[in-house]
Structure formats: C-alpha cells, structure tokens
Amino acid sequence: xxxxxxxxxxxxxxxxxxxxxxxxxxxxxxxxxxxxxxxxxxxxxxxxxxxxxxxxxxxxxxxxxxxxxxxxxxxxxxxxxxxxxxxxxxxxxxxxxxxxxxxxxxxxxxxxxxxxxxxxxxxxxxxxxxxxxxxxxxxxxxxxxxxxxxxxxxxxxxxxxxxxxxxxxxxxxxxxxxxxxxxxxxxxxxxxxxxxxxxxxxxxxxxxxxxxxxxxxxxxxxxxxxxxxxxxxxxxxxxxxxxxxxxxxxxxxxxxxxxxxxxxxxxxxxxxxxxxxxxxxxxxxxxxxxxxxxxxxxxxxxxxxxxxxxxxxxxxxxxxxxxxxxxxxxxxxxxxxxxxxxxxxxxxxxxxxxxxxxxxxxxxxxxxxxxxxxxxxxxxxxxxxxxxxxxxxxxxxxxxxxx
Ligand code: ASP
Numbered sequence: 194x195x196x197x198x199x200x201x202x203x204x205x206x207x208x209x210x211x212x213x214x215x216x217x218x219x220x221x222x223x224x225x226x227x228x229x230x231x232x233x234x235x236x237x238x239x240x241x242x243x244x245x246x247x248x249x250x251x252x253x254x255x256x257x258x259x260x261x262x263x264x265x266x267x268x269x270x271x272x273x274x275x276x277x278x279x280x281x282x283x284x285x286x287x288x289x290x291x292x293x294x295x296x297x298x299x300x301x302x303x304x305x306x307x308x309x310x311x312x313x314x315x316x317x318x319x320x321x322x323x324x325x326x327x328x329x330x331x332x333x334x335x336x337x338x339x340x341x342x343x344x345x346x347x348x349x350x351x352x353x354x355x356x357x358x359x360x361x362x363x364x365x366x367x368x369x370x371x372x373x374x375x376x377x378x379x380x381x382x383x384x385x386x387x388x389x390x391x392x393x394x395x396x397x398x399x400x401x402x403x404x405x406x407x408x409x410x411x412x413x414x415x416x417x418x419x420x421x422x423x424x425x426x427x428x429x430x431x432x433x434x435x436x437x438x439x440x441x442x443x444x445x446x447x448x449x450x451x452x453x454x455x456x457x458x459x460x461x462x463x464x465x466x467x468x469x470x471x472x473x474x475x476x477x478x479x480x481x482x483x484x485x486x487x488x489x490x491x492x493x494x495x496x497x498x499x500x501x502x503x504x505x506x507x508x509x510x511x512x513x514x515x516x517x518x519x520x521x522x523x524x525x526x527x528x529x530x531x532x533x534x535x536x537x538x539x540x541x542x543x544x545x546x547x548x549x550x551x552x553x554x555x556x557x558x559x560x561x562x563x564x565x566x567x568x569x570x571x572x573x574x575x576x577x578x579x580x581x582x583x584x585x586x587x588x589x590x591x592x593x594x595x596x
Contacts, residue, residue: 198380199443205381206388206451213392224390230383233376234457237369239328241460242482243340244366249478250344251359259345262584266480269580270488271524276423277490277576278523281415281498282516290407291505294557333456333486333532341479366474370467373460380444380461384451391453391563408502409561415494416572424490424579429596431586435579437594441469442578449574453566455485456532458574466578471593476585484577485532491572492537493527495565500544503554515548522547537569538562 196204212219253259321327321335328336347358425435439446445461452458459482466477500519504511511519526540538555545552585592 198377199447201381202384202444202447202451205385206447209385209388209451210392212385213389213395217389217393220390220393224386226382227384227386227388227390230376230379230386231452231454231457233379233383234452234460235331237372237376237460238456239331239336240365241369241373241463242333242336244362244369245463245474245478246337246340246482247344247347247362248359248366249475250341251348251355251362252475252478254348256345256349258588262476262588265587266483266580266584269583270484273424273427273576273580274488274490274493274524274527275520277415277419277494277572278497278520280419280423281412281494281523282501282520284411284415284418285498285501285505288407288411289505290404290411291502292508294404294506331456333482337479337482337486366478369460370464373464377444377461377464380448384448388451391567395563404506405558405561408498408558409565411502412495412498412565413568415498416491416568419490419494420572420575424576427583428579428594431583432596433582433586433592433594434596438470438578438582439575441465441471441594442575445574445578446571450567450571453534453563453570454532455489455570455573455577458570459485459532462574462578466581469593470578470582471591472581472585473590476588476590477581480581480584481577484580485574487528488577488580489527489530489532489537489569489573490576491569492530492540493523494572495537495569496523496526496541496544499541499558500548500550503545503557504548504550506557507551507554509550511548519544519548532570532573534570535562535566537566 250259253262318332319334319338321332321339324335324339327339344362347355347362350358428435428438442462442465445458445465448461449455449458455462462485463477463481466472466481467474497519500523501511501516522544526543527537529543530536530540538559541555541558542552545554582592582594
C-alpha cells in the first residue's frame with residue numbers, strides 16, 4: 194500500500210517533533226537530510242521561475258491583457274495583505290498581549306545583518322545592474338523583473354524568434370516541473386531533518402500562560418482568521434471552493450510550515466497550483482513567483498502584531514496616527530521581506546523605527562519567532578495560491594477548484 198505524500202509529510206512532521214523533544218541527540222546524524230532537501234529546492238528555483246514567467250508572459254501575449262493582469266495581481270496582493278494586517282490590528286488591540294510585561298531590555302540581540310532597507314532603495318534594486326550577479330545572489334525581484342520584460346518582448350518579436358524562444362522556455366518550464374516532481378518525493382525525509390533540528394534547538398518550553406504565550410496566540414489566531422475565514426470568503430465570492438483548494442495545496446502548505454521558507458517552497462507551490470488546483474500556467478507562471486517574493490499576508494499580520502506587542506510592553510500608548518503608520522510600514526516590511534526563515538524578524542526593525550519604538554524590543558519576541566515563522570510562512574504560501582486562483586477565475590479561466 195502506498196501512503197499518500199501529504200500523509201507521509203504529516204507523519205514525518207510529527208515524528209520529527211517527537212524526536213526533537215525526546216531524542217535531540219539524533220540531530221547531528223539526521224539534520225543533513227534537511228540541508229540536502231533545501232539545497233535541491235534552491236537548485237531548481239532559478240530555472241523554474243525563468244521558464245515559468247517567460248513562458249507565462251508569452252502566453253498572455255497582448256500588452257493590454259498583460260497590463261490588466263499585472264495591475265489586478267498587484268492590487269489583489271495589496272488588499273489581501275492589508276486585510277491580514279487589519280485583522281491583526283483588531284486582535285492586538287482587543288487582547289493587549291504586551292500590557293503588563295516586565296521588560297528585560299538589556300539583552301544583547303544578534304540580529305542578522307540589516308541591509309539598507311529603505312523603500313527607495315528597494316525600488317531601485319528591482320532593476321538588476323548585472324543580471325547574472327542577481328541570479329548568483331538569489332535575488333528574486335530583479336530576476337522576475339528581467340523575466341517579465343524579456344517575456345514581454347519575446348511576445349512582440351518576429352514570428353521566427355518568438356517561436357524559437359517561446360518553445361525553448363516552454364520546454365525549460367516543463368522539464369523543470371518534472372524535476373520538481375522528482376524532488377517532491379523526498380519531502381518527507383527532508384522535512385524530518387529540518388524539523389527535528391528546529392525543535393531540538395528550542396531551548397525553553399514556551400509558557401503559554403505568560404504574555405509571550407498570549408502574544409503567540411494572538412498572532413496564530415490572527416493567521417487562522419485570515420487564512421480560514423477571510424481568504425475562503427474571498428475564494429467563495431469568486432465561485433471557488435476553499436476546501437478543494439486546500440486539498441490541492443496541502444503538500445506545499447506542509448512544506449512551507451516545515452521549512453519556513455516561501456521561496457524554497459515555490460517549486461512545490463507551482464506544481465500543486467497547476468496540477469492539483471488546475472490553475473493555468475500563464476497565471477501561476479508569474480503570480481506565484483511574484484507572490485512568493487512580495488505577497489506575504491502572514492508576515493504582514495505578524496509585523497503589525499509584533500510591533501504593537503512591543504509598544505504595549507514598553508507601556509507606550511500608540512496614537513491613531515502611529516497605528517496607521519504601523520499598518521503601512523508592516524505592509525512595506527512584508528513586501529521587502531525575503532521568502533527565507535526569520536526574514537520577517539529582521540524587517541520588524543523598519544516598523545519599530547517608523548513608529549519610534551526602541552529596537553531592543555526585538556529581543557522580546559526572539560524566543561518564539563522561529564515557531565511563529567512556521568505558521569506565517571504557511572499563510573504566506575496559502576495567500577499566494579489563493580491569489581493565483583482568484584486572478585485565474587477573474588480572467589475567465591477554468592480550474593479544478595470551482596464550488
Ligand atoms: N519565513 C517567511 C517566508 O519565507 C518570511 C518571514 O520571515 O516572515 O515566507
């Protein structure tokens with residue numbers, strides 16, 4: 194009997210959590226499977242997104258529909274992230290998880306290097322000064338920017354050239370999908386290696402009764418409301434079934450949860466969106482890579498709740514204006530965050546700076562960040578896949594997930 198892949202992943206996840214708690218001495222022997230798995234996924238991302246975006250754009254073809262779909266996608270990303278943030282804002286004001294905390298602000302914080310995250314810089318760096326350098330550094334946005342333009346001008350070239358390059362990138366995309374399917378088979382083993390390490394490294398058990406526990410519960414409740422109520426409602430409005438979609442997306446969702454990386458999960462997200470949910474490649478081709486980079490509903494919600502939690506912990510009363518600034522910087526922070534583990538934690542510094550809160554506040558939330566990262570990454574991937582489904586539907590495409 195063959196056990197379905199998502200069950201294999203779930204079993205591996207549970208075994209890894211148990212092993213991480215009771216047999217942490219296993220970590221040095223098994224953690225390598227996680228590294229191998231993540232490396233294999235990273236290996237395929239670049240050719241996969243080049244193939245998918247370029248062949249997708251060529252299919253979309255005319256500049257009118259490209260502009261329309263592009264605008265629609267960006268507006269959708271903006272609105273769904275905003276919805277997530279507002280959900281977080283309501284919950285954090287309602288439950289005030291940070292009020293009454295005793296602060297230990299003298300802790301030293303080892304944050305990963307924060308580069309120049311200013312918004313202007315972010316915009317300029319979308320244009321790759323050297324395409325190959327961007328590829329080598331794994332910078333997604335510049336590569337996506339180039340691929341969009343490249344696909345657009347292939348669609349506008351003489352028939353002869355269009356055919357050669359169109360066939361080439363289509364073939365590249367299909368071969369990469371096959372390779373993805375091959376790597377997906379190893380997901381349960383890879384996830385075991387990743388999760389056992391994460392669990393074994395959590396040195397303190399989290400006291401769910403304490404304020405940090407309350408903070409975690411607020412973030413998780415917000416994520417649950419957004420992903421299990423708000424987004425399904427949006428799908429419903431477009432005549433799509435959230436249940437069917439969830440079923441189609443379970444492998445990437447479990448992988449996102451286990452790896453805490455939307456970028457690494459991207460190949461699986463694309464595979465399931467296309468072959469499971471039946472969303473055509475011309476839509477997933479560019480909405481998903483773009484979404485994995487800039488549309489992070491889970492991270493957006495988390496940024497806002499974390500910043501408000503820190504404000505509450507310092508006993509700082511946030512004015513309405515400050516809260517509005519927090520909402521928009523949380524949005525920008527989520528757009529700027531890379532799809533890698535703990536990227537959101539680094540971006541928190543932007544929000545804190547914008548509303549004038551002490552950066553040491555990050556120290557407060559460090560301990561539980563890795564766990565929250567798992568939840569928010571799953572929501573990030575889920576929201577990307579919902580976006581792809583909604584955009585496809587609004588373009589009159591048929592999918593496998595109609596109500
Ligand atoms: N880990 C998240 C992701 O890959 C980003 C974050 O840290 O919030 O989607």
